[in-house]
Amino acid sequence: MPLVRGGKIIDDPFVYLADDAPIPADGAILVSGARLLQEAENLFAASRKVGVIWSNNRELAELVPYLDRLAAIALIFPTFRDGRAYTQARLLRERYHYRGELRATGQVLRDQFVFMLRAGFDTFAVRKESDAEAFADTIKRYSVFYQPTGDGRITALHRRMQLRNFEGARQ
């Protein structure tokens, strides 16, 4: 499954660690939410990068205490029709100011890339090779956005005001 970050296909720096597997001496690891809550101190002990896979029906409040130590959070789209992780992503970015990697996993398809970027995802475990290759083109589909989200893209409402003020200044 190709991983896309910064518009390019990259190698996954994280290795998934099963709940019963011993913690390796080094290397970036991705663990389940349950394991993070159970042995956070062990996981964070060495100076390795730790990421967590957080399911879409688990309260974010449980995760918040660890945000400044986490290198990655992988949210899950069990099917592309289940949009709960969009809310989790926005809350992590906009309310809790999480700045680490935010990874979309599960049924991640081309036609949701723009929504995911706008919600705050920056890394995508893409289901299909062809979708991963089309990433850079796909995210150029839209240049107009109506809603203010944490991605900082200017909204149509505010672009209009800018245009109006600019025209006003020229007159």
Place this chain on the structure above:
Amino acid sequence: MYAYDEIDRTLVNERVAEFRDQVERRLSGELTEDEFKMLRLQNGVYLQLHAYMFRVAIPYGTLSSRQLRKLAHVARTYDRGYGHFTTRQNVQFNWIKLKDLPDALADLAEVGIHAMQTSGNNMRNVTSDQWAGVAPGEVEDPRIWSELLRQHTTLHPEFSFLPRKFKIAITASAHDRAAIKIHDIGLRLHKNDKGENGFEVLVGGGLGRTPFIAKTIKPFVHGRDILSYVEAILRVYNQYGRRDNIYKARIKILVHELGIEKFAGEVEDEWRQMRDGALNLDDEVIEDIRSRFSYPHYEKLPHMPEELRKAAHDPAFEAWRKNSTFAHKIQGYSIVTVSLKPVGGPPGDATADQMDALADLADRYSFGEIRVGHEQNLALPHVARRDLPALWRALDRIGFATPNVNLITDIIACPGLDYCSLANARSIPIAQELTRRFANHELANLIGRLHINISGCINACGHHHVGHIGILGVEKNDEEFYQVSIGGRADEDAELGQLIGPAVKFEEVADVVEDIVEAYLALRAAPDELFIDTVERLGVEPFRERVYATR
């Protein structure tokens, strides 16, 4: 009218280009039907019994003559020469081909019309009062707020994959013509004691398998806070709405299961954390949207012009005028409802030729503006009263002057088993038979205001729960049966109808309605007691007795 600017146009064009790419990928097999389904639904494309059905949005029910001509063009070029107006200010084309859809969308985009989010589990077309901006006594033109919400809900990055569909309706009049109490969110514009505009917010209304009338979640939300408050409701729903069972996924079930107080508390907690954020609307932004609605330059005209006085001698004109024309906020003007309910015809249909002709009449008599209402009729919102006789003759020539607005033959019906893959029974032939039974205008007039709503299945697209008489098609042993209820209403006093007894066969439905009407005529306290008021006074029982006494 609201004028799209370059920014709005760019977005619609970008959407068309995206959909063209998606259709190509489907036709080439790159996308599976399962993957494509949600993408086409988000662009208003259903797969029905015989063909694809294409649903186009008419935001808050306002159309320009140019836009109506473009709908006629789509009907003629890509469909079979007609369109069907629905109960949510949409128009549907029933025979469109998948390969033609991107072109049809591109044609519509030329006039700023689109099909974004007319189906799928997202925020649907924001609807409003079809008399917005012209109704006497309204607080403010609700379309300013509808437009703000339309923009905010379009391609929303957080709420495009909700548990289920989500519908918002707005009214600004004491009499609710937008049926806000049967919407996921209903907004009633009113003033607080400081004279500021804001909304009573209702939540959790809806029909379908488990009907609920919406409950008030907050009596007053200031206009500047409306986007953040709606966002807070959606956020709670997106996280906690049920996704395990499609029939329990609407917000009405969440509100019901949590209870309105607990649900309101969740929303309030969420709202408190975001109300002062980027969604707060400053006056400048609201004013910008307001400034892009233009209104006609009305003339100073008398209330009772000579033309109207003369025409009053013609009983056919008077019959039409009395139930098709309504008070306008400007003296000398009327709002004219255009009946799409001819005797023997399918409710809500219009041919391409009729649409073109009505667009011409709108240019001549209504400042180029047409409205679409949830009752599946059209309206001309700014007709000078002196022009009413000429307009009536012109409407009559194109089959649009049936004098039955708000009468028993002004029936709301879904497409039913004639088109729809979800239906259990036919709706249109029931409506057609009823319009023939009550074709006599004297009789219909004697009965007075009476709304019949027909749905071909439990999904309730014909809003049968809130019909004064509601008819629901069901299937029993491969046969069509119909349940009949009475006492429902969709206005500010919204109520769900009550079943009168066991379901009856297709052939018996019109007889049952006749029996109900006869019972009403015998039971009403006075000729001006409406059917709905008689039912409220007496309950279902006397009607049940009358209908089932001989069955």
